[in-house]
Amino acid sequence: MIDLRLVREDPERVKASQRARGADESLVDRLLGADAARRAAVKAADDLRAEQKAASQAVRTASKEERPAVLERAKVLAAQVKEAEEAERAADAALREAHLRIPNVVHEGVPPGGEDDAVTLRTVGEVPSYDFEVKDHLQIGEALGAIDMERGAKVSGARFYFLTGPGALLEFALAQLAVTRAVAAGFTPVVAPALVKPEAMEGTGFLGEHDEEVYRIERDDLYLVGTSEVALAGMHANEVLDLSAGPRHYAGWSSCFRREAGSYGKDTRGIIRVHWFDKVEMFSFCAPEDAAAEHHRLLQWEEEFLQALELPYRVVDIAAGDLGTSAARKFDIEAWFPSQGTYRELTSTSDCTTFQARRLAIRHRDADGRPQVAATLNGTLCAIARTIACLLEVHQRADGSVYVPAALRPWLGGHEVLSPGMALTAVAGTSA
Structure with a gap:
């Protein structure tokens, strides 16, 4: 608040x-x-x-x-x-x-307006050109034996899926790459609960006007998280943190669940907008005066991750009317999807200032030892399903194979290409 x-x-x-x-x-x-x-x-x-x-x-x-x-x-x-x-x-x-009922106060300089009023700050990487008719990620994934939407719907309903064979291995490879890079940057890895109490959901701003997006387990009065941000913020509720050495960083892995209420007809094909996916989320606790600089650091780590995946992208300053309740400013990174001929959101990072920490009673001690409200920030390092979709599309080849960026190869047997019919034992092997 x-x-x-x-x-x-x-x-x-x-x-x-x-x-x-x-x-x-x-x-x-x-x-x-x-x-x-x-x-x-x-x-x-x-x-x-x-x-x-x-x-x-x-x-x-x-x-x-x-x-x-x-x-x-x-x-x-x-x-x-x-x-x-x-x-x-x-x-x-x-x-x-x-x-x-009052959302966070937006930072000065945030663009006014709604979803269509975001401002592009920079574009990085060249949009690829192809000398063949491009396929979307579902066509490519089905040919590789990597994605099975039909059986996902049979088991769980619309917008659920199976990642199979190379698709499952891509998930593990992306998770390993994301966590390894986060740890190298000083983050503590956390496997976070996907079910949380109402206090954690309310404290992070995901109830109220956003509760239509949330799955609730009524019998136990628990909620399925849409991001591990909720659990990571709630982890230090009612605590006084020692931030004398600088921000405290966590990299949380969890499954995420979203009802996608109001999104009917949008991205119904494939695994871009689904009800369940896995994600590696960065989360920071810091002194309020350090929040703006920390926000740009989170954005930098996100950009470096997409650069390692060799994906062209643009950085967007989100307009005030499209911000979540807790965010005072948010940057999205939108990657290029060839089948749609446009950039689509792949990651985001939000500065929530002291808004969540006030609700959750998270404090730190200032230079004089007095308790003060902390600031919280979050940033998606890798939303895995959507990242797989982008990888398959950007790195597709005419013969149905998919180029593997060098950063992912250590977790995919050292292979430079994933091909239809490729032996999984080769893909899952460790590189020399």
């Missing part, structure tokens, strides 16, 4: 952020009203408790004649304190409800 002091001291900045997002700016006034009501309720309860304390003391010193009236006054005050405390609890709840 956003800092209440900012709302009190500069409400126009918060309203401007709401306008940039296309969100309801009247929610800011509603929050200010709830804040004022809560402070009034606290003062009323405190004043009555002070009166009650004085009345209790008066009972002990009252004369025999005064005692009945003093006791009656103490009894009335006790009832009034009880009512005031109930009003205080109601005011607390109303304030929290109003507070949770």
Whole structure:
């Protein structure tokens, strides 16, 4: 949640952020009203408790004649304190409800507008040309024996799939490459739970207006995560972190689940937009003053990963209206998909400032040893299914084979090419 002091001291900045997002700016006034009501309720309860304390003391010193009236006054005050405390609890709840409804305040310079208003910052790599009719990743994957959508639908329904043979080996190779590079960059690898409590989902901003995207296990009151960001953020809830040596980095692997509500008819073919996929996610805890620089470091690591896969891409500054609830700024990296003749999102990285940490009570100690709210950031290093789709398309060859980037070869038997009918024992072997 956003800092209440900012709302009190500069409400126009918060309203401007709401306008940039296309969100309801009247929610800011509603929050200010709830804040004022809560402070009034606290003062009323405190004043009555002070009166009650004085009345209790008066009972002990009252004369025999005064005692009945003093006791009656103490009894009335006790009832009034009880009512005031109930009003205080109601005011607390109303304030929290109003507070949770306002998304993070966008950074200065974030483009206003919606999905179509993102700004391209740079384009890297040459878009490949082919002297044959390009196929999409599903055609290539089926010919390789790497993707089976038909049986995925038979077992689990639409937008589920099997990765088979070389497809499964590609998944393991990408996961190994991503984790190995993350560890080399100083990240602690984490295998994160895919089921989390409601507090973790709410704390990271994935409930409320986004709950249609989330799978819930009602019997156990647990949620399937759409990203390991949720578990990684919740891992340090209600803790004070030692960030004296700099940001704390985690690279989380988990399966991810998304209902894709409202996306009917979009990318229904293949494994670009599916209900389940595996992902390696970077997550950082840092001091708020270090967040902007940390955001660019996460973006750099994402770019280096795509460069290692020899994929052409562009970096996009996402418009305010297309940001998630928790993000103050987000950069997407969109890679080239030849079958669509366009760039499509492959990874993203978000600066969530102190928004998630306030909800989850995650703090750090400043230079004077005082607890302060931390900042959180996240960045996808590899969304594996979509990355496989892009690899197959970009590196396809006329004979149906697929070129293997050098960075992946150590986990694919050292082979430079994956071909239809290729022996899996050769692909799965280790390189010399």
